[in-house]
Amino acid sequence: MGPVETRLNGCGLEDIARKVEAGERLDFEDGVRLLKSGDLLAVGRLADLVRRRKHGNRVYFILNRHINHTNVCVNQCKFCAFGRDEDAPGAYTLSLDEVEEKALEYRGRGITEIHIVGGLNEKLGLDYYREMLSRVRRALPGVIIQSFTAVEVDYLARRHGLSVKEVLAELKEAGLDSLPGGGAEVFSPRVRELVCPKKISGSRWLEVHEAAHGLGMRTNATILYGHVETPEERIDHLIQLRELQDRTGGFLAFIPLAFHPRNTRMERPGSPGTTGYDDLKMLAVARLMLDNFDHIKAFWIMIGPKIAQVSLSFGVNDLDGTVEEERIVHDAGAETGQRLPREEIVRMIKAAGRIPLERDTLYNVIRVWE
Ligand code: V47
Numbered sequence: 594m595g596p597v598e599t600r601l602n603g604c605g606l607e608d609i610a611r612k613v614e615a616g617e618r619l620d621f622e623d624g625v626r627l628l629k630s631g632d633l634l635a636v637g638r639l640a641d642l643v644r645r646r647k648h649g650n651r652v653y654f655i656l657n658r659h660i661n662h663t664n665v666c667v668n669q670c671k672f673c674a675f676g677r678d679e680d681a682p683g684a685y686t687l688s689l690d691e692v693e694e695k696a697l698e699y700r701g702r703g704i705t706e707i708h709i710v711g712g713l714n715e716k717l718g719l720d721y722y723r724e725m726l727s728r729v730r731r732a733l734p735g736v737i738i739q740s741f742t743a744v745e746v747d748y749l750a751r752r753h754g755l756s757v758k759e760v761l762a763e764l765k766e767a768g769l770d771s772l773p774g775g776g777a778e779v780f781s782p783r784v785r786e787l788v789c790p791k792k793i794s795g796s797r798w799l800e801v802h803e804a805a806h807g808l809g810m811r812t813n814a815t816i817l818y819g820h821v822e823t824p825e826e827r828i829d830h831l832i833q834l835r836e837l838q839d840r841t842g843g844f845l846a847f848i849p850l851a852f853h854p855r856n857t858r859m860e861r862p863g864s865p866g867t868t869g870y871d872d873l874k875m876l877a878v879a880r881l882m883l884d885n886f887d888h889i890k891a892f893w894i895m896i897g898p899k900i901a902q903v904s905l906s907f908g909v910n911d912l913d914g915t916v917e918e919e920r921i922v923h924d925a926g927a928e929t930g931q932r933l934p935r936e937e938i939v940r941m942i943k944a945a946g947r948i949p950l951e952r953d954t955l956y957n958v959i960r961v962w963e
Contacts, residue, residue, distance in 0.1 A: 604635040613639045618884055624828035627878045633870055640877035640908030647887065648910040652947040653956060654938045657706040657914040658699050661921060662687045662725065666712025668744070670789035672778075672820055674856035674925035676712045686714060692725050696732035699917070703935075705953045706914070707733060709740035710775055710921075713748045719760065722749065723767040730768035737954040738769055739813075742776035743801035747793045757804045765808060771954055772805050774813030774848055780833050781826040788821060788859065795830075799837050806843025811955060813890075814844050818875050819852035819867035820859060827875070831882040838885045845956065846888035846911060849875045851895045855926025866926075872896045873907045880908025888956065894919050894929050902941045911952075912938055 601610045609623050619627075627636050663686040666676030677684045687695070696707065707729055711717075722741070729738060741764065750760045761769075778785065780795025793801075802812050814834050818827055838844050851867040854860040867875075880889045890911040893901035901912055917932045935951070939962045942949040949962040 601635045601638065604630070604632040606630060606632065606635050606639070610635075610639060613642060613881065619882055621825075621828055621832060624831060624878060624882045625824050627881060628824040628827060628874060630874075633874055633877075636874060636877045636881075637907040640880040641906055643880050643884070644889070644908045644910050650946075650948050651910070651950050652905055652942045652945070653888070653911040653950050653952040654935075654942065655706055655914040655952055655954070656702075656704050656935060657708055658695075658704050658917045659919050660687075660692060660695050660707065660709045661711050661919075662692055662709055663711040663714045663717065664920065664924075665714040665716070667715060668713055668789065668791045670778075670792060671858040672788050672817065672852060672854075672925075673921070674853075675921040679714075679716070686716065689721065689724050689728060693728040693732055695918075696729045700733060704733065704736060704915075705959065706737045706739055708773055709738070710742050710773060711745065713745065719749055719753055719755075719763060722764060726764060726768035737771060739771040739773050739954050740769060742773060743798045744776035744793055746772070746801050746805075747797055757801050758808070761801075761805055761808055761810070765810065769810075771810050771845075772802065772812040774815035774846070775850075777815045777830070777834075778817045779822045779826050780830045781822065784820075784822050784826055795833065799833060802843065803837060803841060806841035811843055811845045813846050813848060814886075815848045815850050816875075816879075817850045817852055819871060820854075828878075828882065831879060835883055835885060838883070842885075844886055845954070846890045847879050847883050847886050848890045848892050848913065849879055850892060850922075851875075853895070853922050853925035853927055857925055867896075869896075869900050869903075872900050873904055876904045876909050877907040893933060894927060895922055897929055898933065898937075898941060902945055905942070905945045905947060912942065914938075 664675050665679045665684050750757045777798050805812050816830050853866050888911045889909050890913050891901040891904045891909045892913050939949045950958050951960040
């Protein structure tokens with residue numbers, strides 16, 4: 594009996610613990626049992642074992658800046674409080690000068706990554722995106738541009754009658770380095786029909802990321818959890834990501850995104866969103882199922898800095914990030930701040946007994962905060 598297994602006696606997960614200790618891949622049924630288990634600490638301990646093997650005492654964070662250039666969106670996903678019609682109150686589209694100004698504000702302040710995502714706005718073509726990239730590149734030389742979801746890339750391809758590969762190649766030429774993980778939601782067609790019927794399918798999302806990997810771009814992956822999806826649909830989503838990662842190795846990190854219902858068409862009385870248990874379980878199960886992903890990242894904006902810090906004992910090895918300004922989840926009622934200073938992230942990681950590593954997008958270490 595292995596050390597972890599010993600401590601898991603009686604939790605009903607001993608056979609899974611044996612697999613984890615032997616470094617064996619977990620299957621669909623294992624994943625569903627872990628998600629349904631009431632023993633959060635047992636699941637967390639297993640995830641922590643995997644995290645420790647991969648990363649020891651090290652926890653990554655990044656100095657980054659989010660920019661949401663437009664909230665005008667034709668998709669009207671039911672879980673989204675950010676997107677709106679062009680003529681709706683609060684609709685906005687940043688001019689190229691405004692995007693450049695936002696980027697320039699952060700010049701010389703140590704930011705290494707810029708994360709730009711927005712809605713599907715009929716007024717914005719490839720020219721806007723190309724010009725935005727080259728202006729941001731000029732404003733912040735050396736900063737990695739991790740921007741535009743697979744959904745935006747697909748939209749540009751369809752609008753301009755180009756292939757996804759052609760659009761990605763053009764954006765790359767203009768300065769795009771990497772794609773963030775947004776827009777994945779839950780791959781299940783049943784769930785998409787209920788919550789985002791106009792959005793690209795899960796298989797199209799995977800196709801866009803595969804094409805990006807083929808062009809040498811590294812990308813992230815997400816799941817939007819805590820709404821109508823079943824445990825089985827969450828695990829199926831993770832397994833589809835794991836299969837693509839087996840083929841390309843192009844994913845950097847997986848980030849579970851906790852659904853925030855406020856101001857969305859899915860807001861119901863008495864449904865305030867995910868609980869701390871669900872957040873920690875989702876992160877831990879992701880760590881256990883995604884054995885070929887190096888990094889599991891907690892987005893503190895969505896789950897709060899305190900749960901994000903605790904998640905460092907539930908499989909997480911990366912805290913995203915300084916952020917600076919966030920609109921998507923704050924429009925949906927997030928009560929977290931807009932930014933975390935570097936000193937606060939370092940303090941959180943050290944208080945968890947770990948070594949903070951400031952990183953760039955590709956996980957090159959910029960500074961060790963001993
Ligand atoms: O694509 C939309 C999600 C995503 C809500 O790649 C919502 O490093 C919760 O993708 N409640 C955008 N979530 C954010 C995103 C992201 C964030 C941090 C890091 C990275 C990365 C990516 O937010 C959207 C959608 O899946 N979202 N509405 C909502 N009401």
